[in-house]
Amino acid sequence: MDDIKYIIADNVKLYRKKENLTQMELAERAELSLESIKRVERGKRTMSLENFLRIADALHTPLSYLLYKSNEDIPEAEQLNDILQRRNDKQRKYLLHMLHEMEKGMDELI
Structure with missing residues (x-):
């Protein structure tokens, strides 16, 4: 099974790009640091549920969508x-x- 941190990392990056956002813009929308977003997208950071929700909201994406390996799995x-x-x-x-x-x-x- 793939490590969930890397699945989330790939999905955050995917949905960020779908929204045409830079990492900095996502960080501002989610009220997180740029470094936090960079670490999340590299799969190098675990995050609190609150920050996870902030990222999903900033991406206008249901939280659960960030947990699936591919869109076909939703x-x-x-x-x-x-x-x-x-x-x-x-x-x-x-x-x-x-x-x-x-x-x-x-x-x-x-």
Whole structure:
């Protein structure tokens, strides 16, 4: 099994780059030192839950996403929940409506 520190390190770097942030910008958003971010991304630092939450919030990423080895490992229910949580009420209702409509015709299509 891969060391969780290195999985987190890779994911912090991945999501930081997706947000087009430098390490310094992430450090500022998370209210952590630049050196802390550098050590986290190298897998050389363990962190408190509070700091872990700060990083996830700064990356606009669910905390649990930083724990999975790859995006394919994230459970589908968790992915769907994340999509819904990022939307306003009207968008959520629309997405759920569309899922229900798609479900009705699923057996005929597949």
